[in-house]
Amino acid sequence: GEDVEQSLFLSVREGDSSVINCTYTDSSSTYLYWYKQEPGAGLQLLTYIFSNMDMKQDQRLTVLLNKKDKHLSLRIADTQTGDSAIYFCAERGILTGGGNKLTFGTGTQLKVEL
Amino acid sequence: DTAVSQTPKYLVTQMGNDKSIKCEQNLGHDTMYWYKQDSKKFLKIMFSYNNKELIINETVPNRFSPKSPDKAHLNLHINSLELGDSAVYFCASSQGRWAGPPGNTIYFGEGSWLTVV
Numbered sequence: 001g002e003d004v005e006q007s008l009f010l011s012v013r014e015g016d017s018s019v020i021n022c023t024y025t026d027s028s029s030t031y032l033y034w035y036k037q038e039p040g041a042g043l044q045l046l047t048y049i050f051s052n053m054d055m056k057q058d059q060r061l062t063v064l065l066n067k068k069d070k071h072l073s074l075r076i077a078d079t080q081t082g083d084s085a086i087y088f089c090a091e092r093g094i095l096t097g098g099g100n101k102l103t104f105g106t107g108t109q110l111k112v113e114l
Numbered sequence: 115d116t117a118v119s120q121t122p123k124y125l126v127t128q129m130g131n132d133k134s135i136k137c138e139q140n141l142g143h144d145t146m147y148w149y150k151q152d153s154k155k156f157l158k159i160m161f162s163y164n165n166k167e168l169i170i171n172e173t174v175p176n177r178f179s180p181k182s183p184d185k186a187h188l189n190l191h192i193n194s195l196e197l198g199d200s201a202v203y204f205c206a207s208s209q210g211r212w213a214g215p216p217g218n219t220i221y222f223g224e225g226s227w228l229t230v231v
Contacts, residue, residue: 033215042118042204042222043157048215086155100212101170102220104149104157 004091004105011111018076020108022089025070029091032065033102034074037086046074046087076110084112117141118223120205126229127195135190135226137205145169145211146188147220148180149204157204163188164211192228200230 003025012018024032030051035043049056049063049072056063062075072089089105118139127133139146147170148160162170166182177193192199205223212218 031215040224042206042224044222045215045219088157101159101162103159107155107157109155 004089004103006087006089006105006108008106009109009111011113012079014079014081014112014114016079018074018079018083018110018112020074020076020087020089020110022072022074022105023070024072024089024091024103024105026091026093026103027070029093031092032063032072033090033092034061034063035088035090035104037088037107039085043088079110079112081112081114084110086110117221118205118207120203120223120226122226123224124227124229126231129195129197129230131195132191132193133195133228134192135203135205135228137188137190137223139186139205139207139221141207141209141221142186143207143209143221144185145208146182146185147206147208148188148190149206149222151202151204151225153201161188161190162211169211195230197230200228202227 006022033048034046036046037043047058049065060077064073086107086109088107090102094100120137145164147162151157160174161180163182179191181189202225204225206220208220209218
């Protein structure tokens with residue numbers, strides 16, 4: 001079955017880099033995602049990476065994937081107070097009857113301090 | 115315009131009651147979902163419908179019954195509410211059942227906060 005784990009909390013100072021880690025178990029995952037949830041809001045897609053890639057960069061965001069260890073990380077450069085939120089990693093798994101579903105991690109609460 | 119809208123946003127009700135949460139999407143998507151986020155922020159899929167057909171039904175008590183009158187709506191009805199049902203319920207939609215980017219982004223609603231007392 002699918003299982004996605006994340007550390008629960010991360011606190012950084014404004015301007016520093018944040019690194020949020022995630023481990024997953026489904027080796028057949030084709031895509032892995034990072035979502036952001038601000039207080040009182042739904043989930044917003046931040047970025048994603050295809051499973052045959054090691055790294056993807058998108059402005060301040062860098063995604064690293066170690067497929068052998070089933071480890072995914074999200075690095076946020078120059079972290080700002082507006083980055084304070086819960087970050088979820090998710091993996092895309094295939095359903096037996098066709099189609100797929102996303103399995104989300106436990107979420108990491110990022111707190112950015114001045 | 116809100117792409118995926120849920121009502122009500124907040125709901126406080128007593129144990130044993132029956133309640134519904136409504137969801138509508140104006141994106142023309144074929145697939146809709148219900149996710150549950152508990153107090154520890156764990157987010158789990160409950161149901162998924164594709165063109166009004168149930169395609170995902172995770173281990174959810176049968177007190178929860180999704181209803182899809184058309185592909186733009188997926189309502190969640192909960193019978194005999196229990197304290198453990200207190201959570202945030204998110205509705206979402208995507209173009210097709212092969213959910214997830216690229217090409218098939220899942221859009222989430224803003225959530226419905228259910229508190230059972």
